[in-house]
Amino acid sequence: MSTGTGTPQSNGFYGIFYVFTKDGYNYRVSNNGNNGMYFTFFVNNNGFLNATTKQPIYKSLDTSRNISNQVQDPRAVDTAIQTTHKIFYTLPATDLPTGTVPAAVSGGSTWLRTPVTALPSVSNITLIGVEGIPGQVSNKGGYVKFNASQQGSYKITIQSPVTPATFTTRILTGAATAGANEVLWDGRDGNNIPLPAGTTPAQVIVQLQGAEVHFPYIDMEYNKNGIFIELLDNNNLNNVVSDIVYWDDSTITGSNAVDRPSPIVNSHLPNGNGLSSRSNGHKYGFTGESFGNNKSIDTWAFVKGLAVTQNSQVVVKIADLKVSQLTVNRGNVLPGESFTATVKVKNDGPDAVTAAPFSFSLPPGFIAGAATFSGNGCGTQATAISYDANTRKYNSVLALPNGCEVTYTFTITVNSASLPTQGFQNFQAGILRQNDFTDPDATNQNPTVLPTDPVYECANNGLGGTCNNLKNVSVYYSSTTPCTEENFTQVFSATNGNSSTFTIPAVTYGAQVDIFTLDNSFAISVNGVDITTQELEFQSSGTTGINVQFADGTNYEIGTPLIYQIEGNGTSPMIRVSINQNGVISFFGSKVSNGPLFPLVLTNGNAANLINWNTGGTNTITVKQSVNGPTRITGRVSGHNIGNCVCYNPANTSSAGPETKVGITTLQRAGSANGNWPMIRQSGHIALESNSKGFVPTRVTTAQLAGIIEPQEGMMVYDTTEKCLKIYADKAWRCFSTPACP
Structure with missing residues (x-):
């Protein structure tokens, strides 16, 4: 709509129109001189939305641009929770057709008139953990479930019924559909603090709102007189039932103080009563355009259904489960050899668990042998340990009181018929929480994912860092003793x-x-x-x-x-x-x-x-x-x-090499006439010969090796500390003492 840009403070839009809601209620609306110069308005049931959840936020937006993902397009077909109400210049006729009629909306049809429904009501309120345990809530939260008689906005109040209160009241709001609904609650109170461990009495109060109307004014600079919004009596449309309105402009920035509404927040949340639109219908923009310019301002009204209270208990169970030890008695193994793995699992509480899944996985190439369990006087197996060859895992289910530690011992053999890959082989033990338990470092944060894999629980715990529910140990496998x-x-x-x-x-x-x-x-x-x-x-x-x-x-x-x-x-x-x-x-x-x-x-x-x-x-x-x-x-x-093994293969005698031209001998011989020495010693640079003397390389202690400046590859000394011939290779001195060949 355009009202022009001339004298916007003295001109305005005084149009009166009527809104007919999908649940059959009539509102009379007077714009009362507001002026957006060029502005957009329509009427819906939810106002502006959370861009992700599509639930109403009950707030104005600090912009009028790029908001298509935060408001239902009035040209789009209605959904189960999003409705665009109908605007008339006069009271809608009582003989308007019911059902759907052709319309220029995305679905090709819409409603014009629906019968008046009773005030919205709720029934069958229950609280259930996100993983299915009634009344038990982990740090992932739970669902408040209820049936709604009709579509409408809900207000859920979770409060302590005792004095003094054991936790701060928490309020949840959103849009409900007709029929079954479930609303995610994160298990925290109104101060964003998780409810304490144990059993806490709680009241869950659910209330629906009917005849809800929102007037999203897009780029409306002036509303100095305030809008009149009046709910009419369906039995006598000349009577006004209510003119109470609400708003929340706490998100709006960049305006002059004098042009801001008073109060800034007039919301029904958490427990506001609203204001009469005849006395203050969301007035702002008294001297200038700064407050509403390029903003999206929401004003809303509704009638309240009956609040239904369900007395309940919230059970919070916490168990810090951990693999406290995973050891093997061998660091390296050869084909056919066996070794023992010992796993200890502990519950650091504070709550006991009765069905915590345990697993111990083997890499390919190993045969699972006997498994023994020791409860150490406190723990038991709800399901005894067994091995699954398809997953290569031992599995059991444990019952562990607070502070209890149990022990498993596994015998494992290298499979000679199907050898593992040479190198380090990883073995992993894991312990998993029960449904709707909180394990401090092993609870995934996705409400739709049940606890089935300790690796996933640890990787998605929302904390990062280490996780004590998993331990790994490695064994080095080789076909021969490693060097x-x-x-x-x-x-x-x-x-x-x-x-x-x-x-x-x-x-x-x-x-x-x-x-x-x-x-x-x-x-x-x-x-x-x-x-x-x-x-x-x-x-x-x-x-x-x-x-x-x-x-x-x-x-x-x-x-x-x-x-x-x-x-x-x-x-x-x-x-x-x-x-x-x-x-x-x-x-x-x-x-x-x-x-x-x-x-x-x-x-x-x-x-x-x-x-x-x-x-x-x-x-x-x-x-x-x-x-x-x-x-x-x-x-x-x-x-x-x-590392690499030193090779002592025999000398190559199958082919001739070049003659050695230089030699030192104590046998007083040299040349072709004296046994062709040293030429007979092939492929050498120099030959030494004696029948009473030995070759003595440089002799140093281990500590003195550090004094050799810039040793070269292949340099040789005798280490008098370790009593071995050492060769410098790959930036290290190593004893030339372990025979092994490829």
């Missing part, structure tokens, strides 16, 4: 209780602590956690007792010399502590100086602690001793990667 190479090595020597700390870079095959000399005990911590509950003690005199022995039953001091009389070196340490890539720790010891290593076990109350080994990052290892008289310890710490 390793050091990526870190450092010797240490300490006395009188001084400690030695090392930062190991990321490794693929773990780390190793070798002890060369000891008097008489030591402890090791990894990332701040001691690897054993007691210091490893090897001497009986003056101590609490030896707490380490050989796995074959041999005892220190009985089947061995005294501990300080045993010595070792880099090749044959007296004690070795091995930490594989999964953080599994093994102990080995020698019964004599420089002798072979045998497995050790902990005794006399000593036990291994669970350590947190960083498989993809650095780890800190500290070697320390308690002081009880003079103490000393020497040794070496090293980190290991899986």
